[in-house]
Amino acid sequence: MNAVHNQPSIPHDIGAERAVIGAVFLNPNVYHRLDSITASSFYREPHRLLWQVFAHLIKSGSTIDMVTVSGELERRKKMDAIGGYSYLAGFSASCPGVVDAPHYADVMLRHERARELMTACHEALARLTNGDDPDEVAAEHQARVVEGAPPPDSCSWESETIDLVMERIRHGGSDDVLPCHLPDINAEFGGAFVGEVTVIIAPPRTGKSVFGAQWAEHLSVDRGIPGCEFTLEMTREQETSRRLSRWGSIDYGKIQAVQRRPKGSPSTLTAQEWERLIKAHEKLAEAPLRTDESLLSIEKIWSRTKAGVAREGWRWIFVDHFHLVRPSPGLTGENEIRGHIARGLKALAKDCGVAVLVSAHMNKENIRRTDKRPSMGDIRHGGELEGIAATILGVYRDELFNQDTSLRGVAEFSGVKARFGAGRSVRAKWEGRFQRFVPIIGGGSWDG
Structure with missing residues (x-):
């Protein structure tokens, strides 16, 4: 009763x-x-x-x-x-x-909205009682709650928006563009934009994951901008080893070897390498940089990003990589799965107010071409990803295809798609032993 x-x-x-x-x-x-x-x-x-x-x-x-x-x-x-x-x-x-x-x-309408929210809450409770994944329920419940809601802060009158844009035109100061560690990338393509998706594509072994990780580290370490790298391919320990290599200018192979040696045996690092390693450790330990190594669905990435924005002020995420994001339940066919993930990344960028960097595998179309550089249509099952991306950066190293090249150690970044930039190609130096790209002239801040 x-x-x-x-x-x-x-x-x-x-x-x-x-x-x-x-x-x-x-x-x-x-x-x-x-x-x-x-x-x-x-x-x-x-x-x-x-x-x-x-x-x-x-x-x-x-x-x-x-x-x-x-x-x-x-x-x-x-x-x-x-x-x-x-x-x-x-x-x-x-x-x-x-x-x-x-x-x-x-x-x-207010009562209708209340009934819709009550229904959504009851359905979420029933799913949780049945043992459904809490992160996926939270993400889907959030979408149900947001759908049909009154206009949020993002829905503003033109008079408000035009005043903001005019102020930026007069005095600058927009914080919606997150710069890359390579100045030429910023000059040609503008950087990564809050609310947008930037895709990095390259043939295997070219360094697309390294480039994305460097960009993320530059934002956190050099500029103090919080964010998270969803490293779906490597473990946190592997990714941190690469970071110590590039920030400490220590051979990556040596970093790996000293970790595999018998416990308690002498280290092969020199005194100078130890000094650089300690400085790199201090920089990285103080940076507002998160690393998530879980194999996640787009719903879970969205849920964790939403929490990171609310609790820690995340401004960016790097998803490494697109083709390792887990399929959501009920989807069949690779094109349907990847299309759902692509749309989710775009919605996440706008809803959470973050810049999304994402690396993606290429199909094998470039192998059949004389020019092996990445181009539109090269992302594996990536039709929708190409459509929603503001920028697609192609990374190419001629030495991987031409043994007699004079461009050994040189990487070329091309604007496969550049909504906010000129789209011309730029070059950088590839330092494989340190797992990093640096400007052709000088080494930037990578030597500490």
Whole structure:
């Protein structure tokens, strides 16, 4: 008995529903002014049925009055379902007036929104009770809650937005562009943009993961901008070893070898290498840089990014890489799976307010071409990813395809797609032993 007594009442207002329907009977033009109201906005089934009849009459070119409505209800054999002629005739008499119809419509919409949220919460509770994954339930529940909500802060009047843009034009200071560690990339392509997706593609062994990781580390270590690298391919220990190699200028092979030596045996690092290693450790340990090595679905990446933004102020994420993001339940076919992930990355970037860097595998189309440089259409199952990306950077090293090249140790970055940049190619120096790309002239900040 107590369980029944404690059941929450369903939000609704019968008086508001009758007032809206009555206003339409008094003046059919009111129907067009209440374009936010649909049949599902009504709580009572007879009222939903009447609104469906109104919509049918308007669509067929008829007017709305007692004669046409009762005739349509008779044709559908639904007159008894709405309470008969007496109930129908009572709408006009009980209507407070046509002028107040928008107010009563707003009351109805608030109750409709409350019912939708209650339904979403009940469904989420049922799924959690059945043992569904909490992160996936949270991400899907969040989408249900956001859908249909009143305009958020991101939905602003043009007068507000234009004032902000004019202020930036006059004085600069936009923080929506996150610069790369290679100055030439910023000059040609503009950097990574908050709310957008930047894709890095390259043939195998070219260094696309290294490039993305360096960009992420530059943001955290050099600029103090928080974010997370979702390293789906490597473990955290492997990724940290690469970081120590490039920030300490210590051969990556040596970093790996000293970790594999018998415990307690002497290290082969020199005193100078130890000094650089300690400095690199201090820099990296103080940086607002997260590393997540879990194999995640796009829903889990979204959920964790949302939490990171709220708790730690993340401004970027790096997903390494696109083709290792786990499929979401219910999807079949690689194109459908990767399309869902691509759309999720774009929605994540806008909803969470972060710049998304993502590395992606190429298909084998470039092998069949004389020019092996990456181009549009080269991302494996990447049609939608190419569509949603603001920038696609192709990384190419001629030494991988031409043993006689004069460009050994040189990497070329091309704007396969550059919505905000010129798209011309730029070059950088590839230092494989240190797992890093540096400007052709000078070594930047990589030597500490």
